[in-house]
Amino acid sequence: MSAGTGAVRQVLAPIRGRLTLAAVIAGAGAVFTLVPLAGIAHLATLVLGDQGLRGQGVDGSVLTEAIWQTVALSLLALCLGLALVSVAELLAHLADNRLTRQLRRSAMDRLAQVPLGWFTSRASGEVKRALQDDVGTLHELTAHYYTIRGRTWGAILASAVYLFAMDWRMALVSLLPFPAFFLVFRAAMKAGSEENMKAFVDGQSRINNAVVEFVNGIPVLKAFAGSERANSRYRDAVEAFLQAFVAFTRPLVVPMANANAIISPVAVLAVVLTFGVLFVGLGWMTPVEVLPFVLVTPGISAPLQLLSFIGHDLHNATGAAQRVQALLETPVLAQPEAAEAALPSSNEVRVEQLSYGYDKQSPVLQAIDFTLEPGTVTAVVGASGAGKSTLARLLLRFFDPTAGRITLGGVDLRQLAAPELYRRVGFVLQEVRLIHGSVRDNIALGRPAASQQEIEAAARLANIHDRIEALPRGYDSVVGEDAKLSGGEQQRVSIARAVLLDPPVLVLDEATAAADAGNEAAIQAALSRFAEGRTLMVIAHRLDTVRQADRILVLDNGRIAEQGRHEELLARNGFYTRLWRLGGYQESTSC
Template sequence: MSAVHPFLAHAPGELVSAFVVPLVSLAYLLGVDWRMTLITLVPVALALAPVPLMATPARLREQREVDAAKGRITGSVIEFVQGISVVKAYGGAERAHHRFLAAKDAFVATFDRWVRGLSRPAAAVQLVLSPPFVLLVVLTGGAVLVTHGALPPADLLPFLLLGLGLTAPVAALGHGFDDLSAAGRAVGRIRDVLSVPPLPEPGHPVPVRGGRVELRGVHFGYDGGHEVLRGVDLVLEPGTVTALVGPSGSGKSTLARLLPRFSDPTRGAVLLGGADLRRVAGPELYRTVSCVFQDVRLLRASLADNIALAVPRADHAAVVRAARLAGVHDRILRLPRGYASVVGEDAGLSGGEAQRIALARALLADTPVLVLDEATSFADPETERAVRRALAAREGERTVLVIAHRRETVADADVAVLLVDGVIAEQGRPAELLARGGAFARFWEAHGPAPADGASTGRGVRP
């Protein structure tokens, strides 16, 4: 967008202002003597001659390579800055600096090659448009015409005064061409983003009846590659909490993101209230399903507005009630302006506190289905207990799918589902799965010590 901006904001006005005066001057000079006018336009014609050499496929390809190299050097800087704490903690500052230097050297080499290819035609254009060259052409041509009596000496003066102005459009054209070329390449990249097809909206949407979620033979793979989910069959009943567990890369987050229809299954179907998600209208879907993800995003707005994002007309009492359920009300009151504190200005929140805000947002939305994708990964035990209390607040009505690594959360669930390599290995009540001594029990034992007595709220099993 920054590459498109100069062309849209500045180029039209600059080109108009650069052309109006020269065109008026050209009309006047044609009235004085058409032969002398043609002589005066010789530098313009010579300047336009090398332009095709500056727009060959090779030059355009080099320009795209310069853009790509510039993107890599920018990316290396952003990556270094965003990850500076991790880089320093693990002594990787020198390696990160070397990556930046490598990107810089690649950019310099690419830019130098591009400039060298343009230097000769660009220098020729600058030479023929320079005032000394223009004056030399006008004086030489005028002297010949005056000597042969074809032009009165006094008529040479307007060409000397206005001839220099006729070269201005060519210089403006050069800058405008650069802006146009950069904008054209940028528009191409923007089109690449906009051409990604959105998930199709149903032509005749069907209503959602209840919060029952069912996955029938779900397969899913990214970009037609390796299948992350392979034939998943799962039912989430209203009023239950289903804990989805499994090793990293087993497909847990992918499965969770199918419920709010961030993607469609490659094969199979996801049903919500008896309706295939592909046949549910977007507004109704997001009135039914809300999500809290590990990577919390808060707007640069007040905490009250962040919590009320899904329900903009919610009153303050409802916002406070949601914050209390999420266990973040007291923390908000300690901020300088309470609920009016703005994220990024006077509301500095830890990772766990930001997750509580996101949880309060989902609880205020009060949707029949709630998806928690590692939503307490940064949380301390107090936050974890707050999440469990909030989940129990609407017990008997809400369908909850939670991806969690803490044993307490899994133990409190009504159903535990073990996902391994995109396939459900076991599912059932946590106590029954532990008693069975199968894959779930082995996974349970392999992931840390059992919680102390009293850690569980008693919904499911306390190991």
């Protein structure tokens, strides 16, 4: 069993029994809907055949009664078949609704437990695709694929059994086009080589990437390279995809056309009539006995062609199931049991022999040791890629360390319940995350029960209250709709959110890096008021903003190269001094 098939089986496991039942009922319904065709053949036999009632000289009233019984049974079977097919569709759609609800709830439960760092390494579109698009793709599989297969196989098998019951010799020759179809269809599938298929899929990906680049980057491309350059990458991707599409489809066109021609109703009917005339001429059959084959055999063509087409649904659903299953199996952060959860005895943060790497070959942090004393400010500086932001995210438990530990009040963060951790440790990061909701909801995200007065007080401290009041609906304005906020204003909303939580420990990761001069001053003023009396860890890019810190940790290649106060570090004339000089600061301004 392939990985894709295994993923489909695993995702559909909760509703497999219901889908199987729906397929069986749909198959039974398809069988009953074929009864009218057999009824027509039976009527012809009654009226025209030598073995029928008229051929035996039976009274007209008896013949009429037999005709009406056949018509009534045919109509009853047709209604019953349609009812069964409707029941099967209802069962399949109910099962689909159940699975969709379960998958989305399971995914939400899973995402609530994954490390916060998992989100920073993935685009929101990736998660949206699995939760929305891929679950929607599975709808075609669960709501339609199984019932269609049930109907088609029910119709094919019932037709074959009926034809063999009529005359096995004629059944064999009448069904000859269908094995031929499978042979040609299989050859067509082999003609579409795996290499061409891969190029086709890669071409689709390149077009998607080119569209995103074209839309997002067109202002820059036009400004620096002209409009022709702005279109060239997209045009090249389209041309490359066209070539891949032609290479993929060209070997398939003729074999697929031949395969479909073999089982077209006209071709099948021609085979039936040819052998029917032959068998009648040989005296093996009467013309009336050929009629069931004329009526039923061409009807097998449509279900068989439908089976080949719905294979595309299974192919698409296989990829979707793999992505959904991967999302449901995303590793989660271990959470302590209620009985094991501990409460910190203080707000002191200790980092002990901390190491972390995204993989074993690429360590980001190695053997880090330091303590955040209550009420002090500790700054973390270093060159880009030194591990500053990773250290901040480990303190916020975006992910767990590879080795060592971080404790809060003597309790390992891994033994601290998440709500308790985020009540005690607040953060303002460079990447602002606001939800699609009102400004009030965004500020009160961590304290939904906060009063309007508390929310406004937090906004005032963050220097954003007046801007919110100027919005069309004030605090009720919705972010992204009637609340159009700049990057710096969004940052101040995130500061207000942290203020409302009132945590004793605060982590600031280059909170003003993306702000303009006016917003930076407002953010710095807000942070200064908010930070009073708290334990702070500040990730800084500009060294002149952390000169007054109680301690500065200098990271270099994932290790603490130096630590101390600003004046002490400059006096050592070491790595910090080189960073200071590279920043263009004057040493005389430090004292």
